[in-house]
Amino acid sequence: MAVYVEDISAANMTISTGEREFFVALGERMASMRKARNLTQVQFAEALGVSQQTVQAYEVGRRRIPVSALPIVARLFDVSLEELFGEGNRSRGKRGPTSRLEQQMEAISQLPKTQQRFVTQMLDTVLTQAKQ
Template sequence: MDHLIHTAEHQQVAIGKDEREFFVQLGGRVAELRKRQGMTQAQLAETLEVSQQTVNAYESGQRRVPVSMLPTLAHTFGVNVEELIGSPSPRTARKRGPTPTLQRHMERISELPKQRQRAVVDVIEAMLQQHAR
């Protein structure tokens, strides 16, 4: 039996059972990854430039996550798109790199003027030296 699901444009379209299950599972992974990051639905909504209700609908599988949004979600959570959609790549066994929160801070720091970037690096280096003692 086909189910109705809302698209990002708020249209209802019939989808098959397998496709519905995919979006329910994807929504569950989005919710799990969001919670792992300590993010609220409202914070994720702000990142994605959608409403909190839309994030809730994605997470519950009531609304399809647009394909164009997958790279942004993956980047936000520090995973690759394959992991996000439930198809882990061989690369996933390796260390993923900085945590997404740290990665977001680094991106914000890179947008600062060079003098301010240097000041941030100086503080980080001082803290690391102090920790090494």
């Protein structure tokens, strides 16, 4: 039995500027979440069952991540799909601006790992002293 696979040309696969911007932003969020959890691209790729190069392409928006992989990504990062899509504040039902602590946590997650470790050590020291 022969299986017919339709030839999909590049013209049929083009995406709009808005869609491209969405996938670039999604990739940036995934990279940020991955780094905040101290996961490598290789570990992320293993969880998705793809190569490290594919994960790198997702993170820079060069490739579109399959819709079927999004729930896996959300579970891996322990976030809702809304948060993964950058709509986390709306899903919580919280109104008003982001709290200062949330803004600081986001800023810390963007720091290099060495600086994140330094901030974590400082927080651990302060919290330990506060318990005494």
